[in-house]
Amino acid sequence: MTIFLTIAVIVLVFLVIFQIAKASEYVGILKGEKETRQQANKINGFLMVGFLVLGLIGLYWCNELLFKKTLLEHPSASVQGEKVDSILWITLIITGVVFLITQILLFWFSFRYQEKENNTPFFFPHNNKLEVLWTVVPAIVLTVLVIIGLRDWFYFTGDAPKNAMVVEITGKQFGWIFRYPGEDGILGKKYYKEIDPATNSLGLVWKNDSTLHLKDDPATHDDIVMEQTLYLVKGKPVKFIIGSRDVIHDVGLPQFRLKMDAVPGIPTTMWLTPKYTTEEMRKIMDNPNFDYEIACDQLCGNGHYSMKGIIKVVSQEDFDVWMAKQKPYYYLAFPDKDPDNKKTDSTAKPTMAAGQLMNKAVAKN
Amino acid sequence: MSNEIALGAGAGLSTELASEHHEHHEHHQSFITKYIFSTDHKMISKQFLITGIIWAFLGGLMSVLFRLQLGYPDSHFYWLQDVLGKFWVEDGRITPQAYYALVTIHGTVMVFFVLTAGLSGTFANFLIPLQIGARDMASPFMNMLSYWFFLAAGLVMLSSLFVETGPFSGGWVAYAPLSALRDASPGSKSGMDLWLISIILFVVSSLLGGLNYIATILNMRTKGMSMTRLPLTIWALFFTAVIGVLSFPVLFSGFILLIFDRNFGTSFYLSDIFINGVGALPNEGGTAILYQHLFWFLGHPEVYIVLLPAMGMASEIMSVNARKPIFGYMAMIGSLFAICILSFLVWAHHMFVSGLNPFVGSVFVLLTLLIAVPSAIKVFNWLTTLWRGNIRFTPGMLFTIGFVSLFISGGLTGIWLGDSALDIHLHDTYFVIAHFHLVMGVASMFGMFAGIYHWFPKMYGRYMNNTLAYIHFWITLAGAYLIFWPMHYEGLAGMPRRYYDYSSWESFKQFAELNRFISTVVIITFATQLLFIFNFFYSIFKGRKVTTKNPWGANTLEWTTPINPGHGNWEGEIPEVHRWAYDYNKDGREFIPQTEPVGADESQH
Numbered sequence: 006m007t008i009f010l011t012i013a014v015i016v017l018v019f020l021v022i023f024q025i026a027k028a029s030e031y032v033g034i035l036k037g038e039k040e041t042r043q044q045a046n047k048i049n050g051f052l053m054v055g056f057l058v059l060g061l062i063g064l065y066w067c068n069e070l071l072f073k074k075t076l077l078e079h080p081s082a083s084v085q086g087e088k089v090d091s092i093l094w095i096t097l098i099i100t101g102v103v104f105l106i107t108q109i110l111l112f113w114f115s116f117r118y119q120e121k122e123n124n125t126p127f128f129f130p131h132n133n134k135l136e137v138l139w140t141v142v143p144a145i146v147l148t149v150l151v152i153i154g155l156r157d158w159f160y161f162t163g164d165a166p167k168n169a170m171v172v173e174i175t176g177k178q179f180g181w182i183f184r185y186p187g188e189d190g191i192l193g194k195k196y197y198k199e200i201d202p203a204t205n206s207l208g209l210v211w212k213n214d215s216t217l218h219l220k221d222d223p224a225t226h227d228d229i230v231m232e233q234t235l236y237l238v239k240g241k242p243v244k245f246i247i248g249s250r251d252v253i254h255d256v257g258l259p260q261f262r263l264k265m266d267a268v269p270g271i272p273t274t275m276w277l278t279p280k281y282t283t284e285e286m287r288k289i290m291d292n293p294n295f296d297y298e299i300a301c302d303q304l305c306g307n308g309h310y311s312m313k314g315i316i317k318v319v320s321q322e323d324f325d326v327w328m329a330k331q332k333p334y335y336y337l338a339f340p341d342k343d344p345d346n347k348k349t350d351s352t353a354k355p356t357m358a359a360g361q362l363m364n365k366a367v368a369k370n
Numbered sequence: 371m372s373n374e375i376a377l378g379a380g381a382g383l384s385t386e387l388a389s390e391h392h393e394h395h396e397h398h399q400s401f402i403t404k405y406i407f408s409t410d411h412k413m414i415s416k417q418f419l420i421t422g423i424i425w426a427f428l429g430g431l432m433s434v435l436f437r438l439q440l441g442y443p444d445s446h447f448y449w450l451q452d453v454l455g456k457f458w459v460e461d462g463r464i465t466p467q468a469y470y471a472l473v474t475i476h477g478t479v480m481v482f483f484v485l486t487a488g489l490s491g492t493f494a495n496f497l498i499p500l501q502i503g504a505r506d507m508a509s510p511f512m513n514m515l516s517y518w519f520f521l522a523a524g525l526v527m528l529s530s531l532f533v534e535t536g537p538f539s540g541g542w543v544a545y546a547p548l549s550a551l552r553d554a555s556p557g558s559k560s561g562m563d564l565w566l567i568s569i570i571l572f573v574v575s576s577l578l579g580g581l582n583y584i585a586t587i588l589n590m591r592t593k594g595m596s597m598t599r600l601p602l603t604i605w606a607l608f609f610t611a612v613i614g615v616l617s618f619p620v621l622f623s624g625f626i627l628l629i630f631d632r633n634f635g636t637s638f639y640l641s642d643i644f645i646n647g648v649g650a651l652p653n654e655g656g657t658a659i660l661y662q663h664l665f666w667f668l669g670h671p672e673v674y675i676v677l678l679p680a681m682g683m684a685s686e687i688m689s690v691n692a693r694k695p696i697f698g699y700m701a702m703i704g705s706l707f708a709i710c711i712l713s714f715l716v717w718a719h720h721m722f723v724s725g726l727n728p729f730v731g732s733v734f735v736l737l738t739l740l741i742a743v744p745s746a747i748k749v750f751n752w753l754t755t756l757w758r759g760n761i762r763f764t765p766g767m768l769f770t771i772g773f774v775s776l777f778i779s780g781g782l783t784g785i786w787l788g789d790s791a792l793d794i795h796l797h798d799t800y801f802v803i804a805h806f807h808l809v810m811g812v813a814s815m816f817g818m819f820a821g822i823y824h825w826f827p828k829m830y831g832r833y834m835n836n837t838l839a840y841i842h843f844w845i846t847l848a849g850a851y852l853i854f855w856p857m858h859y860e861g862l863a864g865m866p867r868r869y870y871d872y873s874s875w876e877s878f879k880q881f882a883e884l885n886r887f888i889s890t891v892v893i894i895t896f897a898t899q900l901l902f903i904f905n906f907f908y909s910i911f912k913g914r915k916v917t918t919k920n921p922w923g924a925n926t927l928e929w930t931t932p933i934n935p936g937h938g939n940w941e942g943e944i945p946e947v948h949r950w951a952y953d954y955n956k957d958g959r960e961f962i963p964q965t966e967p968v969g970a971d972e973s974q975h
Contacts, residue, residue, distance in 0.1 A: 008449045015897065019900070019901065019904070022838070022841065022901065023838070023904070025837065026835045026836075026837035026838040026841075026905075027835070029836075029837045030835055030836065030837065030914060033836070034914070042762065045763065045836060045840070046761075046762060046763050048840075049763035049768060049840065050761075050763065052844060053763075053771070056844075056847070056848070060851065063851075063855075064855075067855060067856060067859070071856060071859035071884065072859070074859065074863055074880045074881065074884075075859050075862035075863045076862060076863055076864055077862055086795070088791070089791065089792065089794065089795045092789065092791050092792055093786075093792055093795070096785060096786050096789065096792060099785075100782040100783070100785055100786070103778075103782060104778065104779065104782050107749060107750075107753065107778045108775060108778060108779075110753050111752075111753060111756070111771065111774055111775055111778070112771075112775070114753065114756040114757050114759075115756060115761060115763075115771055118692070118756060118757065118758055118759045118760065118761050119760075119761050119763065120693075120760045120761055120762050121760070124760040125760075125955070126692070126693045126694045126758060126759050126760040126954070126955040127694065127757075127758035127759075127955075128694070128695065128954075128955050128956050128957075129694065129695070129697060129754070129757075129758070130695040130696075130697065130698075130699065130952065131697065131698045131699065131700070131701070132697075132698075135750075135754065136698050136701050136747070136751075139746060139747060139750040140743060140746075140747055143742060143743050143746040143747075144743050147739045147740070147742055147743065147785070150739060150785065150789060151735060151736055151739050151789075153791075154735060154789040154790065154791040154792065155732050155735060155736075155790075155791070157791035158728065158731065158732060158735065158790045158791040158794075159728065159732070161791065161794060162728035162731075163728075177644075177646070178554070178645075178646060197642040197643065197644050197650055198644075198650040200644045200650060202646065208644070208650075250643070250644050251547070251551075251554060251643055251644060251645050251646070252545075252547045252548040252551070252554050252643075253545055253547070253548065253658055253724075255723065255798065257798070257864065257866060259795075259799075259863065259864025259865075259877055260864070260877070262794075262795040262864075263794055263795065264723050264794060264795070264797060264798070265723050265725070265794075266723050266724045266725050268658050268659065268724070268725045269547060269640075269641060269642050269643050269658060270640075270641030270642040270643075270654075270655075270656065270657065270658065271641075271657060271658070271659065271725050273725040292876070294876055295876055296876055298875060298876060298877050300864070300866050300875065300877070300878075301866070302797065302798040302799070302866045303545070303798065304470070304540060304541045304545070304548070304868045305548060306540075306548060306554060306555040307466040307467050307470055307539065307555060307556070307557075307870075308466070309470075309868060309869065309870070310466070310868075310869035310870040310871055310872075311871075311874070313874070313875065
């Protein structure tokens with residue numbers, strides 16, 4: 006019922022507007038074309054400057070309301086993101102100044118030079134000096150932006166530092182799979198035809214397959230695979246090797262200010278250095294529920310909006326403790342190879358693989 | 371004149387037209403040849419325009435529907451379910467499948483059907499012969515085919531809304547493999563087949579039209595109309611057609627490969643894919659990035675196909691209503707030319723984070739930011755044109771000023787996104803939505819409105835209602851900024867585009883209130899467009915009649931034709947041109963039409 010009422014009201018409003026418009030047209034005909042035009046001109050000229058003033062106030066107000074909801078309110082969560090922020094501010098200042106000058110001139114000129122009886126328009130078809138001026142100045146400013154931008158771009162896309170840890174991220178409809186190389190530091194071979202959603206979600210090559218000419222790769226045996234939550238170490242660079250199992254996804258990391266597509270068949274990379282642990286960031290943001298979220302930024306199907314991953318940034322100690330608890334994915338597929346299953350009395354001790362890994366992590370520090 | 375010969379040879383369905391112009395007797399066309407299978411460029415342009423308006427209405431309505439979901443994610447619209455059915459709305463909420471279908475079809479329809487066919491199709495058809503002094507297009511028959519292919523494309527697209535698995539829902543860019551694999555998404559089933567057929571028909575339409583525009587502009591200008599005396603509208607439409615003719619075939623080839631991948635087991639875009647519930651696919655060795663190259667090789671020039679006609683019309687309308695020559699005519703042509711060339715050299719800036727080689731990316735950063743230079747020249751030239759003018763705020767002029775404002779606002783954020791070091795953060799967020807809607811969506815729409823209001827008297831011999839036009843302009847301008855300006859902030863929070871629901875995201879859910887606000891403004895702004903549509907159709911039949919040939923006091927040739935020109939445009943000889951189109955307020959005269967010979971005592975410029 007309310008719908009019909011709403012429609013009735015809308016139609017009524019339309020009718021009223023139309024009647025007024027029609028009436029004003031008749032009045033205009035009675036008054037004569039010239040006078041009508043002058044009157045309409047005055048109103049619209051006034052609205053031009055009114056729009057400018059209201060617009061500038063609106064700009065300020067909008068900024069007051071919304072700036073604190075953006076990422077710029079808080080420091081970037083990665084070292085690389087600081088550079089993104091700095092070029093963002095430089096670009097904002099340059100474009101902001103141009104924006105204000107041109108918009109003010111546009112609406113001010115419109116108001117100032119509206120049609121008047123005694124106005125004599127200035128015949129001004131061209132002026133080489135002016136035209137050269139506003140070709141050269143933008144060109145110089147843009148060159149500066151290009152130079153800064155490219156310097157940062159090559160830093161972002163360049164090689165990760167030698168001490169970076171390596172994590173593989175694989176997108177699938179609609180979630181993320183993470184893989185750590187395990188104690189040997191090597192991500193074992195994978196082949197997509199080996200994928201089995203239940204026991205081998207990445208298609209790791211860990212058995213001989215003569216039809217596909219595949220040989221068991223021992224490097225896969227200690228790889229650690231998990232879904233949904235990724236653990237990173239504060240202050241330690243991490244290199245992501247990004248891929249996709251089906252369609253194109255995108256690893257979007259808003260707080261770290263970076264993103265990279267996940268393309269089936271073509272591995273892509275991205276590296277960053279986390280600056281704050283999740284706990285520290287919760288304090289900075291003053292939000293106890295905060296988590297670093299991985300947002301898929303490339304439309305990948307109807308579940309695109311729910312393709313979320315969580316990144317926990319922790320200290321090295323916490324990371325080592327956590328890592329020690331992880332079991333290689335291999336043992337999930339081959340429970341009989343798991344040393345835990347062979348020894349029945351080893352419940353209290355950490356697993357061999359995890360223990361060695363812990364030693365290695367300590368040695369690195 | 372070659373005009374008569376071309377018209378006689380190409381008129382096809384109405385062969386006796388050529389003789390009609392010479393004898394000036396009343397010629398009775400049947401309803402079908404006059405209004406439906408017409409070869410008159412003016413009628414074809416009206417067909418393009420009205421079809422475009424219908425598509426703009428549908429495309430706009432789709433955006434209202436998906437904004438309902440974004441603005442009111444917790445509400446239930448049961449009445450909507452009654453209207454649209456269960457596929458689209460379930461339990462009063464728009465389904466994710468429907469949401470993505472709406473987003474996709476909204477994008478496709480607006481970019482191709484409204485802002486390419488509706489804009490170029492209408493104004494290239496209408497203005498080229500009238501402003502260069504020709505009786506019709508080089509090939510009126512091809513011109514007619516161009517419209518009918520466009521209509522067919524539209525009908526196929528429309529039919530895809532009714533298939534069982536729904537229309538295509540993988541975004542207007544249709545990235546493979548999502549678009550290539552039927553099992554990847556329900557929308558990629560028969561909906562995608564229809565989508566592809568529709569766009570291929572559209573490419574054919576666009577090529578038929580484009581070749582015609584180029585041939586007409588190059589060959590059929592009236593005596594004295596040298597290229598440097600052409601109004602800027604014609605220059606803009608010329609470059610638009612050139613861009614279209616060179617880039618649409620590349621899209622076509624990309625789609626052919628996609629059709630092969632979808633239907634014939636090839637692997638152009640496919641490699642290493644495992645689909646849940648289906649298993650590993652046999653395809654290996656293809657590259658998904660190839661599709662993006664082929665798509666954006668059209669996709670980016672397409673932005674300028676949409677924008678250039680608006681720029682050209684803005685230049686013309688601004689000069690007429692500021693009663694001043696356009697500032698820097700040659701610089702305007704030069705910048706159009708620069709944009710035309712550069713538009714082909716910047717496509718990979720859509721692909722900075724696609725896995726593209728970073729060095730290749732850096733070359734595209736340079737070229738992309740270069741395109742800001744001609745854009746800046748145009749803006750400064752428009753501002754100087756307004757300076758010390760005598761501005762009449764006709765509805766056309768208002769929309770022209772609005773166009774410049776929106777072009778500045780959206781253009782400047784292009785500098786942000788063209789810089790790969792910033793794009794790596796802002797790519798595919800709401801910042802991008804704000805950027806391209808302002809600079810190419812709404813700005814071009816404003817160019818189109820300006821053109822409609824300005825040339826309506828020539829099209830229909832009547833005026834549109836001014837009061838309605840003023841209301842339309844001010845609400846639309848304010849609405850455009852209220853909708854898209856705050857989206858920059860959402861983008862700066864990293865909020866991704868194309869999400870059905872943000873409520874489960876700790877990083878993005880703070881904008882729920884803002885999204886509701888934006889959706890409300892969308893509804894109001896959309897309602898205002900209905901006012902325009904009403905004004906348009908009402909004025910065709912009941913508008914105030916035009917009583918003089920040249921109501922705006924303009925210099926260009928279309929205002930030398932009769933108030934309601936017949937097929938052939940001019941009675942008697944086509945007028946000869948003696949000067950450029952922008953002699954306003956020169957030597958103390960308010961305007962000097964192009965047809966007037968240069969006087970002996972006239973000042974040089």
